[in-house]
Amino acid sequence: DAKTTQPNSMESNEEEPVHLPCNHSTISGTDYIHWYRQLPSQGPEYVIHGLTSNVNNRMASLAIAEDRKSSTLILHRATLRDAAVYYCILRDANNNDMRFGAGTRLTVKP
């Protein structure tokens, strides 16, 4: 299974942009790049996903490197409610199961 590598933790100031990196050098052609986040004492929630092109939605943007070996989740203006663990996951389009890593714990300072 393709694996992802993320920093253990990151800090941001409120209302500033946050760039959360993810490396996935062994990604295969059928792997989608998914991002989920987990707020304290809650189940994970979907943030965004992409295959090859950059993606935007109301929560975030996803920038995917041209060789697909890395990606960056961008929160345009961090709020205190964005403090969470962010997981970058590769999901195979053929079998759909997801393997979580340890994720990045984002702290947002007021």
Next chain:
Amino acid sequence: NAGVTQTPKFQVLKTGQSMTLQCAQDMNHEYMSWYRQDPGMGLRLIHYSVGAGITDQGEVPNGYNVSRSTTEDFPLRLLSAAPSQTSVYFCASSLRGEGAYEQYFGPGTRLTVT
């Protein structure tokens, strides 16, 4: 839509006891899965199902059984609980197919085995 529901929210078991964690979804999703999350760790896949009557093992299946008799329900059974199974258990569901679909997670069941 209620989404993904899990019962119970909390459970304490003694070593050797058995129990079933319930999971249900009302979104007609074919794909359902169970994860466990130990303190300070990411989620690990226990079992998953791609449709009624079909189940498969994930990363950490030992000590757990699943069945999928309907599209809506995907119960997880602990046959003989052990302290190592103390964890938070999450159920999830999604559409299935060649596209990538978001998974919807339940609120979790916090299990303590003494």
